[in-house]
Amino acid sequence: MQTLQTVIRPPRAVPHPAGQRIAGMLARLETEVPLTRRVLRTGEPVYRAGERFEALHVVHAGMFKTVNVAPDGREQVVGLHFKGDWLGFDGIADGHHGCEAIAMDTGEVWTIRYDDLLAACSRTPALMGDVHTAMSRELARDRDSMLAMCTLPADARVADFLRHWADTLEQRGLRTDSFTLRMTRAEIGNFLGMTLETVSRSLSRLARDKVIGFAEKGRRELEIPDVAALSAFIDRSLAAATLH
Amino acid sequence: MQTLQTVIRPPRAVPHPAGQRIAGMLARLETEVPLTRRVLRTGEPVYRAGERFEALHVVHAGMFKTVNVAPDGREQVVGLHFKGDWLGFDGIADGHHGCEAIAMDTGEVWTIRYDDLLAACSRTPALMGDVHTAMSRELARDRDSMLAMCTLPADARVADFLRHWADTLEQRGLRTDSFTLRMTRAEIGNFLGMTLETVSRSLSRLARDKVIGFAEKGRRELEIPDVAALSAFIDRSLAAATLH
DNA sequence: CGCAAAGTTGAGCGTCCTCAAGCAGCGTGG
């Protein structure tokens, strides 16, 4: 009880540096590149697997997931994307999208033809930097996901997931002590490489250990008074595993 | 016995298109960008986690692995890189490398200062295309790894790994029916998210099912007479799993 | 109000990990 209410996080007086980077990039895009805005509702695809690659997209509002689909039907959520993230990089290499990007709530993307982007990058080096940075960040993020999936037990993996989510929110200047998971247990489980039942059990255990809290109504709203407690929980899981 | 010797693959008369792409890129790099060549021996790092990011590297010979290291010491092999692959993209975003790249045998990389590369990309659009393609391909590959790790049982994961390896060799114009794994079971296991014992057992089972063969001397040399048999094995694993 | 979808929790089981023992290749030095 006490642990869940001690930390009252005031709204940031100074915007997060990542937020400034994103704002700068969006401003550059608006002035330097022809773009079309597009509003999507929950479940609508930005692009589908197999489609010809012609354009990239930048998330301006809402939240999106990218799903890798195998020819045999297996599906894997491989990324979550918030404001400022790019969608569609996976299609550059061979001219077709290998994944599909789906809106997880009402959102807006700015669509930029790849031709136009290349031309603009030649004119505006800062824009090229933005693109490289975005791809690099996505690469790093994917690898962190691999590390987590291969080295963390289920509970710690869920904790790690929540920590990443809180970090993302903080970078966007949103409050991190209480927020709504916009995913079902099944989606979280798919993303983390486990079943929905295991996700549910892990969340219950985290709540029992007072690392997170559930809002009284709806088990989709979480309270994370102290992000550091998540890290501590992960460390504890690892320590418990390594001592024989 | 018969299945292991039926397919004699003649050297390709026509080079693989991917090989041509790589050759073109290397030629462009040599003429358009100042680069320094560097030979590395087994175990030597191209760069280490935490180092300042200043340059990218292109594999010209040999084989390299990238390892993601967590602050708490966990290590995860997140990528394997052959001739024509780039190393170091992960450092662009925040100016420091999150991974380290290690030579797995004697190899050579071409090192290119990032500043120089950006300048060259502005002059030579084809070069920018090369860089984007390389990053995109790596992104796609990471996502395929995630899909495999989350949706395939151990045996199929090993088969998938071997299939990817054979594909990579074929794209480089090398023979795929018999080759040497330049990794220990432990490294393979780390890359695939399983233990070395499980890798060993999976390989034994694949050999028992005649999907692969071991060379008589040394269990590091494999014979894969028919790559399609690997795909068939994966499909069989999935079919067996889904029927209750 | 009733139905469908999402979530929780329990029981049983299977895959993969852990631990352990033994073997094979290989370089070193007596």
Next chain:
DNA sequence: CCACGCTGCTTGAGGACGCTCAACTTTGCG
């Protein structure tokens, strides 16, 4: 030359973590 140690690989036995299946509760929507 062979003993020796070292590293890598294989195989087995036992156990644990997470999956499967199932029943029930809660939430949301028509």
